[in-house]
Amino acid sequence: xxxxxxxxxxxxxxxxxxxxxxxxxxxxxxxxxxxxxxxxxxxxxxxxxxxxxxxxxxxxxxxxxxxxxxxxxxxxxxxxxxxxxxxxxxxxxxxxxxxxxxxxxxxxxxxxxxxxxxxxxxxxxxxxxxxxxxxxxxxxxxxxxxxxxxxxxxxxxxxxxxxxxxxxxxxxxxxxxxxxxxxxxxxxxxxxxxxxxxxxxxxxxxxxxxxxxxxxxxxxxxxxxxxxxxxxxxxxxxxxxxxxxxxxxxxxxxxxxxxxxxxxxxxxxxxxxxxxxxxxxxxxxxxxxxxxxxxxxxxxxxxxxxxxxxxxx
Amino acid sequence: xxxxxxxxxxxxxxxxxxxxxxxxxxxxxxxxxxxxxxxxxxxxxxxxxxxxxxxxxxxxxxxxxxxxxxxxxxxxxxxxxxxxxxxxxxxxxxxxxxxxxxxxxxxxxxxxxxxxxxxxxxxxxxxxxxxxxxxxxxxxxxxxxxxxxxxxxxxxxxxxxxxxxxxxxxxxxxxxxxxxxxxxxxxxxxxxxxxxxxxxxxxxxxxxxxxxxxxxxxxxxxxxxxxxxxxxxxxxxxxxxxxxxxxxxxxxxxxxxxxxxxxxxxxxxxxxxxxxxxxxxxxxxxx
Numbered sequence: 318x319x320x321x322x323x324x325x326x327x328x329x330x331x332x333x334x335x336x337x338x339x340x341x342x343x344x345x346x347x348x349x350x351x352x353x354x355x356x357x358x359x360x361x362x363x364x365x366x367x368x369x370x371x372x373x374x375x376x377x378x379x380x381x382x383x384x385x386x387x388x389x390x391x392x393x394x395x396x397x398x399x400x401x402x403x404x405x406x407x408x409x410x411x412x413x414x415x416x417x418x419x420x421x422x423x424x425x426x427x428x429x430x431x432x433x434x435x436x437x438x439x440x441x442x443x444x445x446x447x448x449x450x451x452x453x454x455x456x457x458x459x460x461x462x463x464x465x466x467x468x469x470x471x472x473x474x475x476x477x478x479x480x481x482x483x484x485x486x487x488x489x490x491x492x493x494x495x496x497x498x499x500x501x502x503x504x505x506x507x508x509x510x511x512x513x514x515x516x517x518x519x520x521x522x523x524x525x526x527x528x529x530x531x532x533x534x535x536x537x538x539x540x541x542x543x544x545x546x547x548x549x550x551x552x553x554x555x556x557x558x559x560x561x562x563x564x565x566x567x568x569x570x571x572x573x574x575x576x577x578x579x580x581x582x583x584x585x586x587x588x589x590x591x592x593x594x595x596x597x598x599x600x601x602x603x604x605x606x607x608x609x610x611x612x613x614x615x616x617x618x619x620x621x622x623x624x625x626x627x628x629x630x
Numbered sequence: 631x632x633x634x635x636x637x638x639x640x641x642x643x644x645x646x647x648x649x650x651x652x653x654x655x656x657x658x659x660x661x662x663x664x665x666x667x668x669x670x671x672x673x674x675x676x677x678x679x680x681x682x683x684x685x686x687x688x689x690x691x692x693x694x695x696x697x698x699x700x701x702x703x704x705x706x707x708x709x710x711x712x713x714x715x716x717x718x719x720x721x722x723x724x725x726x727x728x729x730x731x732x733x734x735x736x737x738x739x740x741x742x743x744x745x746x747x748x749x750x751x752x753x754x755x756x757x758x759x760x761x762x763x764x765x766x767x768x769x770x771x772x773x774x775x776x777x778x779x780x781x782x783x784x785x786x787x788x789x790x791x792x793x794x795x796x797x798x799x800x801x802x803x804x805x806x807x808x809x810x811x812x813x814x815x816x817x818x819x820x821x822x823x824x825x826x827x828x829x830x831x832x833x834x835x836x837x838x839x840x841x842x843x844x845x846x847x848x849x850x851x852x853x854x855x856x857x858x859x860x861x862x863x864x865x866x867x868x869x870x871x872x873x874x875x876x877x878x879x880x881x882x883x884x885x886x887x888x889x890x891x892x893x894x895x896x897x898x899x900x901x902x903x904x905x906x907x908x909x910x911x912x913x914x915x916x917x
């Protein structure tokens with residue numbers, strides 16, 4: 318079976334309104350983050366791959382399965398949608414147990430998996446209460462529990478950190494990392510870029526229904542050649558270093574670090590920049606502790622490519 | 631031709647019927663629970679049991695001489711034909727069956743079903759069966775209660791009418807009519823709720839169509855639930871004034887032909903509903 322999620326020239330129009338246009342993507346296993354402003358088409362993309370909406374044109378395949386093949390697709394896929402609503406009058410336990418029973422499993426098996434998933438999101442104590450009485454964070458957790466209860470191989474999470482307190486966010490992120498390590502496909506859309514950024518293997522940027530960039534964060538950043546890259550150099554004489562780099566014309570901007578023990582340098586030619594930096598280091602005038610890119614995170618890429626700062630926690 | 635039929639039969643036997651049966655049973659259990667045991671179902675209970683309450687008052691207040699049995703039999707037939715079929719079951723089914731798909735779209739919870747490993751046709755038909763069970767349980771028990779209370783006041787004469795006379799046969803016919811009415815209106819309202827954001831105006835058109843149906847040409851009469859049910863009534867209802875329109879019988883049809891005709895109509899409606907559910911999209915913001 319194919320282990321990729323594939324979008325082939327997929328377009329979706331809601332009447333005359335564009336959802337997504339000519340998206341071609343191939344997503345391998347691991348954690349992939351969908352990044353884009355509101356209305357950019359992130360949820361449409363997720364709904365397309367789960368069959369909640371049908372493409373106007375193009376083809377979608379999830380591990381070799383078509384989204385219209387619900388009986389097979391949803392045995393391997395769990396979707397935690399962003400809709401914050403539940404069937405009326407239902408408890409957390411019933412919600413997960415009923416959904417597992419629809420997989421055709423025995424009651425004993427469904428009970429076991431229900432307990433397991435509720436414990437995974439630390440909601441065991443509230444399982445018997447009606448969902449209507451849950452806090453927003455608890456509702457988010459119970460949706461996540463339902464999506465992972467049947468041990469899917471693909472997990473689609475639409476804004477999974479919304480409404481969670483910092484502790485619950487950290488727990489959820491740890492859970493996503495664990496699932497990613499297990500070889501699962503995780504497709505996450507989130508506005509909290511500085512958190513999902515840390516765990517993503519790949520990033521997909523979309524804006525206005527169009528695919529802007531995709532790949533690992535470093536790859537995507539490298540492709541944005543017209544934007545100068547920023548590098549943080551920890552050293553004992555940051556001002557001297559900045560002056561030297563300016564003198565050889567490989568710097569377009571310099572900013573001292575707040576603690577005075579480093580400098581942010583911006584360059585348009587990173588290869589030449591590193592070569593010059595090696596030369597300065599060899600001269601021995603400046604002692605360098607570390608050199609690290611300062612803007613190859615999702616938030617910076619988002620800012621470069623889409624033009625706004627994106628959300629943060 | 632034989633090869634095509636053979637291929638079709640082979641593909642039928644290869645389908646996961648066992649899994650569908652398990653899924654359908656679970657879905658039906660969930661839906662029946664939601665249809666019958668929530669506060670929102672209160673008004674359907676009211677629609678079903680309001681005649682029962684009136685008959686109970688009639689039982690406790692009025693005298694019941696033996697010669698009045700035939701009159702009360704006509705009254706009961708009138709209640710079934712003019713109240714239950716035209717109003718009670720009609721609006722009860724509108725409430726129950728509209729909620730199954732449209733109600734869940736309004737509550738934004740339908741996607742949970744569509745994200746489960748269940749064929750959409752199995753989902754739709756299970757919801758339909760659950761709606762039918764709920765409606766038949768409510769209106770069937772209401773009719774049975776009406777029947778029992780109607781003849782309870784006549785003492786030995788009433789018992790004799792029910793068990794040795796035509797009573798039980800009439801009850802069977804009423805129950806069969808209620809079952810068919812729930813199936814028929816249920817299928818129509820399920821489909822309407824998938825086609826329209828607010829199915830009530832369309833349901834009012836159906837109500838109007840049902841009202842004028844007896845005076846329409848015989849071909850158009852076949853596109854009506856009430857017209858089939860009228861032919862199954864064990865007791866003819868004589869009505870005057872505007873009510874006469876509701877009881878006109880233009881073309882006598884045998885009971886079997888009427889039941890079969892209605893079942894064919896239901897199958898056709900469900901077939902189209904299954905076709906529509908395959909392409910149903912979740913767009914809560916625009917729905």
